[in-house]
Amino acid sequence: MSEMTLVEAVNLALARALADDPEVVIFGEDVGVNGGVFRATDGLQARFGAERVFDTPLAETLIAGMAVGMAAQGLRPVAEIQFMGFIYSTIDHLLNHAARLRNRTRGRLSCPLVLRAPYGGGIHAPEHHSESTEALFAHIPGLRVVIPSSPARAYGLLLAAIRDPDPVVFLEPKRIYRAVREEVDDDGTALPLDHVFTVRDGSDVTLLGWGAMLQVALTAANQLAEEGIEAEVLDVATLKPFDTATLLESVARTGRCVIVHEAAQTGGFGAEIAALLAEHGLLTLLAPVRRVTGYDTVMPLYRLEDHYLPSTAAVVAAIRETLEYA
Amino acid sequence: MDDHDVGGDSARLRYLDHEGAIVKPLPGALANRDLLIRLYRAMTLTRTFDAKIIALQRTGQIGTYASTLGQEAIGVGLGSAMRREDLLLPAYRDTAAQLLRGVTLCEQLLYWGGDERGSDFAGPREDFPICVPVGSQYCHAVGVATAFQLRHQPRVAVVTGGDGSTSKGDFYEALNLAGAWRLPVVFVINNNGWAISVPLERQSGTTTLADKAKAGGFPGVRVDGNDVIAVHAVVGEALDRARAGDGPTLVEALSYRLGDHTTADDAGRYRDPDEVSRHWAEDPLVRLRNYLVTGHGWRKDDEESLLEECSATIEAAVAEYQAIPPAAPEAMFEHLYETLPLALVAQRDDLARRLRR
Numbered sequence: 166m167s168e169m170t171l172v173e174a175v176n177l178a179l180a181r182a183l184a185d186d187p188e189v190v191i192f193g194e195d196v197g198v199n200g201g202v203f204r205a206t207d208g209l210q211a212r213f214g215a216e217r218v219f220d221t222p223l224a225e226t227l228i229a230g231m232a233v234g235m236a237a238q239g240l241r242p243v244a245e246i247q248f249m250g251f252i253y254s255t256i257d258h259l260l261n262h263a264a265r266l267r268n269r270t271r272g273r274l275s276c277p278l279v280l281r282a283p284y285g286g287g288i289h290a291p292e293h294h295s296e297s298t299e300a301l302f303a304h305i306p307g308l309r310v311v312i313p314s315s316p317a318r319a320y321g322l323l324l325a326a327i328r329d330p331d332p333v334v335f336l337e338p339k340r341i342y343r344a345v346r347e348e349v350d351d352d353g354t355a356l357p358l359d360h361v362f363t364v365r366d367g368s369d370v371t372l373l374g375w376g377a378m379l380q381v382a383l384t385a386a387n388q389l390a391e392e393g394i395e396a397e398v399l400d401v402a403t404l405k406p407f408d409t410a411t412l413l414e415s416v417a418r419t420g421r422c423v424i425v426h427e428a429a430q431t432g433g434f435g436a437e438i439a440a441l442l443a444e445h446g447l448l449t450l451l452a453p454v455r456r457v458t459g460y461d462t463v464m465p466l467y468r469l470e471d472h473y474l475p476s477t478a479a480v481v482a483a484i485r486e487t488l489e490y491a
Numbered sequence: 492m493d494d495h496d497v498g499g500d501s502a503r504l505r506y507l508d509h510e511g512a513i514v515k516p517l518p519g520a521l522a523n524r525d526l527l528i529r530l531y532r533a534m535t536l537t538r539t540f541d542a543k544i545i546a547l548q549r550t551g552q553i554g555t556y557a558s559t560l561g562q563e564a565i566g567v568g569l570g571s572a573m574r575r576e577d578l579l580l581p582a583y584r585d586t587a588a589q590l591l592r593g594v595t596l597c598e599q600l601l602y603w604g605g606d607e608r609g610s611d612f613a614g615p616r617e618d619f620p621i622c623v624p625v626g627s628q629y630c631h632a633v634g635v636a637t638a639f640q641l642r643h644q645p646r647v648a649v650v651t652g653g654d655g656s657t658s659k660g661d662f663y664e665a666l667n668l669a670g671a672w673r674l675p676v677v678f679v680i681n682n683n684g685w686a687i688s689v690p691l692e693r694q695s696g697t698t699t700l701a702d703k704a705k706a707g708g709f710p711g712v713r714v715d716g717n718d719v720i721a722v723h724a725v726v727g728e729a730l731d732r733a734r735a736g737d738g739p740t741l742v743e744a745l746s747y748r749l750g751d752h753t754t755a756d757d758a759g760r761y762r763d764p765d766e767v768s769r770h771w772a773e774d775p776l777v778r779l780r781n782y783l784v785t786g787h788g789w790r791k792d793d794e795e796s797l798l799e800e801c802s803a804t805i806e807a808a809v810a811e812y813q814a815i816p817p818a819a820p821e822a823m824f825e826h827l828y829e830t831l832p833l834a835l836v837a838q839r840d841d842l843a844r845r846l847r848r
């Protein structure tokens with residue numbers, strides 16, 4: 166057991182997966198000698214060799230497409246897309262191929278690949294490096310979309326993603342790659358996918374977030390606790406398939422729900438959560454569901470990004486509003 | 492002279508001319524009556540099957556289909572050159588190649604008839620299903636070839652596509668990797684002159700499509716795609732090279748799309764009928780038949796019994812296909828994930844409830 170950052174936990178999970186399963190291979194741009202631009206694969210090529218951890222040409226479409234071919238052959242490809250801003254050309258391979266290969270061959274072929282990418286804002290990165298477009302992937306049948314929000318969950322969820330027999334898009338909140346430290350036990354234990362984690366108990370309001378926004382949610386919850394308002398904080402972790410039961414169970418107790426995501430509001434995953442509540446939990450609600458999200462604008466360059474990203478104050482204000490309903 | 496022969500470079504490997512006369516001595520292994528008859532039988536079966544599927548489509552008994560008419564020699568040539576342990580990643584005009592790989596007629600009917608079970612091949616279990624989004628298959632093929640290389644397996648990935656697919660980024664990204672890593676992969680381009688309605692000269696600035704291999708740093712060769720012997724020989728050499736660790740080859744097989752793009756297309760809107768008529772003179776079946784008649788004593792009754800046998804095989808497959816009822820509607824949930832997630836159980840149960848009503 167040792168304390169580490171989220172990106173170190175990613176590295177630890179990758180190393181564990183490479184050690185445990187000879188079919189696991191890691192590739193992408195600069196993941197070899199350089200260890201990845203965020204050092205997520207640091208030291209892995211030296212330890213496991215260039216046949217297990219290797220650099221590809223600078224070609225994202227190819228990276229996703231070759232992962233499909235390798236996965237269909239029974240390898241466990243874990244491919245890195247350097248930034249989420251460069252992931253869009255992979256969508257043909259994810260949507261048309263990875264996510265439907267099992268279905269279209271009636272289980273004859275499958276596609277157990279993991280596509281990792283750092284995502285989200287908050288680190289003053291260049292243009293195209295700060296967006297949160299997880300909802301695009303959550304719309305694709307046959308995919309899993311997983312987002313860790315702490316070092317321990319990064320370790321356990323990444324191991325689960327690599328061991329999963331189906332394709333997983335694994336998005337890493339780069340804003341908290343090094344901002345949070347946590348004890349991680351390298352015991353090879355995977356966390357469950359398709360599971361919403363309750364990270365803070367509370368009875369007054371249900372507060373959902375994922376990725377870097379979970380820290381914002383927790384800070385807001387701790388702030389309100391000083392006034393005796395107890396928020397139950399849920400880490401969504403797997404957006405697709407979504408764990409509706411945990412959401413409904415929590416809201417049935419609290420009667421209030423606030424959803425936080427840094428992605429743009431319209432068509433964001435918060436809309437799906439709100440719709441599920443409207444369909445299955447409307448009569449347990451005491452107040453309207455509130456979303457605290459990025460604006461429906463182009464993500465601004467970094468001098469303005471703090472005005473775009475949901476703040477603790479905005480989350481606190483949204484919770485207070487829901488509490489105004491008796 | 493081929494109308495679509497960009498730049499006028501018609502240098503290509505050919506053993507038989509349009510009339511079926513030998514223009515170059517056959518390699519020893521191909522001067523074999525049994526093999527040639529096997530190739531001729533496969534081309535005849537493909538053409539007869541193709542006509543049957545179109546007839547079924549015209550009478551509403553099957554969905555949209557992409558005909559291989561006039562291009563049978565490409566699929567038969569490459570399919571017959573491959574080893575069982577090799578892997579085919581087909582485009583959607585590969586009826587012949589799939590037949591040679593052991594995909595059954597019934598499976599192909601099921602696929603074009605709108606049933607996923609048609610891609611659950613009983614024979615070539617590792618072959619990819621048909622790739623409809625043009626060009627994606629090239630990236631999958633270099634992934635498969637990477638797996639072969641990492642595992643030190645003497646296997647080759649063979650990927651097919653049309654001339655139009657060479658306009659895609661996926662094609663170039665795959666060529667680039669294949670060359671950089673000397674992957675065991677063979678790219679076979681069916682240059683039939685037309686990408687639906689767009690002729691090749693509007694698609695490519697290179698003199699030949701084989702030239703595209705230069706971007707990958709490996710050989711590109713041109714072959715007469717209507718000469719099954721030449722296709723078999725060229726693909727066979729490319730497979731040997733790849734298997735020996737000498738890297739990829741791009742094969743440009745020159746042919747012509749005698750039919751419409753698919754049954755949903757009407758090529759009369761954009762193509763001169765005289766051009767089509769001229770290309771009938773290059774029919775790959777006639778060519779090999781003439782050679783078999785003059786060189787191997789192929790007789791009229793041999794031809795008639797072959798046609799009868801093909802028709803009987805096809806009729807049996809159509810009967811088999813038509814006897815298979817549609818899958819249960821819940822089947823759409825069955826292979827989405829290995830284990831259906833809880834989030835989808837409710838949707839499947841909802842469908843089941845609607846069905847019971």
